[in-house]
Amino acid sequence: MSKVSLHISKNSTNAIETFYKTAVKKIKTDSSATLLDSFCGHFINQDTERLTSVLEGHLHKKNYIKKHVKSAFSTAVEMIQNIRLHGSRIEQKTPGCYITFSEGSSLSIQTANLISNAEVPVLIQRISDLKSLQNTQLKQRYIDRLAKGSISLKGGAGLGLLTILSKCNGKISTKFVNISNEYSIFSMTTTLPLEHA
């Protein structure tokens, strides 16, 4: 490992960690928000199952409407798998973070990962395009994508973002933070309804 790559790796991981700490601190100081779960580190395959099962267990225990629990679970799965499938890998590791918090009758799920700077304009355009669609258009886009029916070698199907947008009914915010000549942090926050049964 060269000194240069070690430097890039450390800087990128530190940037994600700083981003995560700032986000968690903001939630903790907000009296109307309750932090449910959070994780920052290198994402591995088992993290999807581990983090979503914690979320599902928590929501079941609080007796929220089953439909809302399922939507939250589904959105969390897609968001975490997005990190694993599309997050930049540094020395074969995928740094990222995941935070869930409730606020009144809504649940927010926030994820962040690294992406190459070259991907930023493409992703901005894609999100902006999808967000501009009405529900019926979004559904049509989903059907068109499904009909094409292809899965990448990594396992991505191109339906993840469409699924996330449809679950949260367009309540999604994204943020891009440039951290170096090579990488930016891509953060996505979705807000979903959460009501007691």
Next chain:
Amino acid sequence: MRKLIVEPTSNTPEITLDPTQGYFSITGRSFPENSRKFYTPILDWFDAFDPMHSKNYRFNFNLNYINSSSIISLFELLKKLSKIKKNTGCSFDVEWMHESDDETIRKIGEDFTKLTDMPLTLKVVHTQ
């Protein structure tokens, strides 16, 4: 053709492909990280499947959670069944189970019916 059984895990379904009994099923949750890798052995099994002419096979899908890439794999599987049916003269009764309040799973079944020529019978599964 040998029977194939895939044991369930916390993120993959139980799969039974029993040609002798004429019964196939996929049950549980499906959110593997790489659905292509998970479903390829199933699709390959059907590539080698040699059905009896005019035999009626039953396929039961009883899934309570499906991630986006699994949807594509299941769609691929249904297209394969349709092709087998067309080429061999066998038939498939495909049941797509969903809980009464699970609009998502029901809609996936409806989408599959619209997009393939393999009609799915949507059935409500009662849970406690």
